[in-house]
Amino acid sequence: MIFVTGGAGFIGSNFVLEWLARTDEPIANLDKLTYAGNLQSLASAANDPRHVFVKGDIGDAELVGRLLATYRPRAVINFAAESHVDRSIHGPEEFIQTNIVGTFRLLEALRDYYRPLPDAEKSAFRFLHVSTDEVYGSLERGDAPFREDNPYQPNSPYSATKAASDHLVRAYHHTYGLPVLTTNCSNNYGPYHFPEKLIPLCIHNALAGKPLPIYGDGEQIRDWLYVQDHCSAIRRVLEAGQIGECYNIGGWNELTNLTVVNTVCSILDDLKPRDDGLSYASQLTFVEDRLGHDRRYAIDATKLSADLGWRPSETFDTGIRKTIQWNLDNLDWVKNVTSGAYQHWVDKQYGTS
Ligand code: NAD
Ligand code: TYD
Numbered sequence: 001m002i003f004v005t006g007g008a009g010f011i012g013s014n015f016v017l018e019w020l021a022r023t024d025e026p027i028a029n030l031d032k033l034t035y036a037g038n039l040q041s042l043a044s045a046a047n048d049p050r051h052v053f054v055k056g057d058i059g060d061a062e063l064v065g066r067l068l069a070t071y072r073p074r075a076v077i078n079f080a081a082e083s084h085v086d087r088s089i090h091g092p093e094e095f096i097q098t099n100i101v102g103t104f105r106l107l108e109a110l111r112d113y114y115r116p117l118p119d120a121e122k123s124a125f126r127f128l129h130v131s132t133d134e135v136y137g138s139l140e141r142g143d144a145p146f147r148e149d150n151p152y153q154p155n156s157p158y159s160a161t162k163a164a165s166d167h168l169v170r171a172y173h174h175t176y177g178l179p180v181l182t183t184n185c186s187n188n189y190g191p192y193h194f195p196e197k198l199i200p201l202c203i204h205n206a207l208a209g210k211p212l213p214i215y216g217d218g219e220q221i222r223d224w225l226y227v228q229d230h231c232s233a234i235r236r237v238l239e240a241g242q243i244g245e246c247y248n249i250g251g252w253n254e255l256t257n258l259t260v261v262n263t264v265c266s267i268l269d270d271l272k273p274r275d276d277g278l279s280y281a282s283q284l285t286f287v288e289d290r291l292g293h294d295r296r297y298a299i300d301a302t303k304l305s306a307d308l309g310w311r312p313s314e315t316f317d318t319g320i321r322k323t324i325q326w327n328l329d330n331l332d333w334v335k336n337v338t339s340g341a342y343q344h345w346v347d348k349q350y351g352t353s
Contacts, residue, residue, distance in 0.1 A: 004076070184246060218286065
């Protein structure tokens with residue numbers, strides 16, 4: 001079987017559901033169920049005997065060791081992290097704990113598990129660490145997109161902790177021979193995306209008649225990838241990636257935040273027009289910029305496409321339509337995940353409720 005961490009979060013839950021749909025191989029799933037982890041995202045797998053869910057922390061080495069010994073996975077994929085830049089600016093502590101200390105403890109448990117494995121299991125074993133393009137820092141317009149050999153220049157507490165975890169993963173390969181793979185992906189969007197991030201926040205606020213907050217001038221650029229394309233890239237790297245290598249994953253979809261939000265508004269105008277006939281774009285509101293806001297991210301995914309033959313299936317136009325339709329079809333999911341803790345965050349970040 002395979003073992004994932006953080007499989008109740010946005011990307012992890014998409015990965016688990018797709019894994020169950022595509023293969024017969026069982027999957028164990030360890031997740032702490034922070035505010036960002038939702039078992040409702042895994043509701044369709046609740047009665048599937050191939051999916052074993054365990055609530056727990058990647059930093060609990062004793063628990064992780066016991067689970068590894070019990071399930072003897074052929075691969076471990078680490079999705080678990082604190083993932084929201086704005087939260088890392090308000091309070092970096094949890095980011096240090098999970099992204100750095102948690103990854104370190106997970107690596108220690110993996111080292112203990114891997115060392116005594118019989119040769120055949122040893123040579124098949126992989127640890128895939130899911131990381132972000134934000135470790136490379138910020139680009140100016142006209143700069144070449146990030147390649148795997150770009151220097152690490154993280155700018156936010158979030159990206160700094162992800163960078164630290166990437167370095168630990170690298171060191172555990174170099175020093176102890178742990179068979180690792182690292183992926184650095186651009187911004188994802190799609191089903192089960194927690195509505196604190198730009199795209200689901202705007203869909204949710206638009207429908208609720210609330211402001212759509214644009215930080216600064218809205219000209220910041222991100223490279224958007226549909227979440228299921230990220231999952232297909234992870235499956236491909238797990239299957240054929242070279243041990244010790246890093247692979248950048250991106251969608252060749254560089255867009256400014258203003259373009260993204262205006263696109264969301266115009267699709268919503270088609271699918272669910274406002275009662276008063278105005279466009280949802282009338283709800284756009286420029287707000288104070290994020291501290292240390294990175295201007296542009298862009299991924300050069302040539303290595304992944306040339307070496308492993310991966311390509312994304314969705315363009316931004318097709319992926320964003322699916323995402324908006326999914327949100328319209330799953331208003332109950334959004335309602336359930338946006339209860340108490342979420343409201344507290346919205347009040348703190350935007351001063352509204
Ligand atoms: P998310 O915040 O939606 O989910 C994170 C999950 O990890 C949650 O289910 C949470 O409960 C769990 N978790 C947190 N701390 C834990 C701990 N100590 N032990 C066990 N579980 C814990 O994040 P996501 O967007 O799904 O991101 C998953 C991974 O992908 C992260 O490592 C993130 O850095 C990376 N990534 C995300 C994006 C993106 O656009 N969302 C892009 C590139 C890379
Ligand atoms: P986000 O979804 O938080 O991802 P990241 O910061 O990891 O790229 O934000 C995407 C972009 O949208 C980023 O440039 C910040 C911006 N943004 C806003 O303008 N308003 C918002 O309310 C949020 C959450 C983000």
